[in-house]
Amino acid sequence: MFRCFKDYHEVLVPPACGAALAAVTDKSLIPHLQDEGKLPKSLSNIIVIVCGGSGIKSENIEQWRNDIREEKD
Numbered sequence: 001m002f003r004c005f006k007d008y009h010e011v012l013v014p015p016a017c018g019a020a021l022a023a024v025t026d027k028s029l030i031p032h033l034q035d036e037g038k039l040p041k042s043l044s045n046i047i048v049i050v051c052g053g054s055g056i057k058s059e060n061i062e063q064w065r066n067d068i069r070e071e072k073d
Helices: 005-009 015-025 029-035 058-072
Strands: none
Touching (some): 015 029
């Protein structure tokens, strides 16, 4: 089961950072990129520098969710 960065580290991050974290935590993405030759097969570790987020509050997350729902409608 996928867990959020917030659940592990108790830190909220802005959407751009969240997208980067989601990309590297998707277990199928790295092997897929390796198969396509976009990442080396010998890759064993990935480091993501997480910055920002100090001004993010749970209210921001709710607003972003609402914004996304409105865009889908």
